[in-house]
Amino acid sequence: MYTKANLAALRVKKDIAELSQHRLNATHASTSIDFPDGTRNLLKLKVGVSMTAGLFEGATFYFILTIPPSYPFHAPTVVCTSRAWHPNIDLHTGLVSLPILTKDWRPVLSINTVVFALQLMFIEPTEHYAVNKPAAAALSSNPDLFREQVRRSLAGGSLFGVQFESHRLGGTADGKGGGHGAAKRKRGFGESMDTEAVQTTLEAMRIQLRGR
Template sequence: MIKLFSVKAKQEKEAAEREANGGTTSRQSSGEVRVAKDISELALPRTMSIAFPNGKDDLLNFVIAIKPDEGYYRGGTFEFSFAVPTMYPHEPPKVRCERKVYHPNIDLDGNVCLNILREDWKPVLSISSVIFGLSLLFSEPNPDDPLNKEAAEDLARTPQNFAMNVRRAMQGGYVGQHRFSSCLR
């Protein structure tokens, strides 16, 4: 029987040693190998792009830009930073929206409410699965599982008012007491 906890502890120790050595060891973690595979298999639609702010050698940190072409968020550009742990795919990537957005499933600090990033994460899921989930949040915001309760109530009670508030936020205006920066392209 494989002792998963000892394997995980060994991998965490190796990751800590790599960090302590300034990341100079040439051996890639299983997470780095898997994320390289996931990224090489990405088939992003024209409404999405990927960037590596730390260079292509740092595959564990990247940014996905989503530019919805339909729905409430049409015409906007939303960037999500991904920080992939070395324990990936046994742990989900940490994903954060880099822009303040008026959205039921994204709070004003950029935290994202997506079930596969929390309790429903499984190692068979991939970076592509997460990107698809983020895209789905823009085409079908979910007021039943909110991080931004105000936006969720607005969407559930008055969709027309929600649409006006989304547009106002995307144009760089105020919604309530919160100022948003323009994200229109």
């Protein structure tokens, strides 16, 4: 008999298949996805978002998506493990605040939708649903100041007493999330979960989704 966690993992497998087809991929952003715990735990994803244009051009930010056993009826929790100067990312905890992760979540949405939202968050930052109030205030009242704050953060400067890691000259700004390695090959969830298929999908994708 399947548990809720098993059923949620099955849904995640479906979402990953959609991601491999480049659905909902934003222009000017590329995305990588790994399973830090290997295929034995499909309810924890590490997502890397690399920006190729815009205010955050050249930067890569990493996120941990923790998917509840009740998924897709409840949204994942998303934490940014790279320190980022952004209105919707808590400067101290890394918690991401987006309506799609709370009041606007619907069971028809998916991991694919969340990844797309993370891409758009950097392409078109907004002061709405802000958890970094100084960043939101600058973006709303003085966009030039916000632009300078972002530039300083990406260059490894400090803002409001907080030190940022450089995204320049090859810096990864991987933060407390650790290295961005390949998904571990581990069994889990039993043969009915078709673990080999998941591993094959991960190897084929890795997942490098290029913006078009």
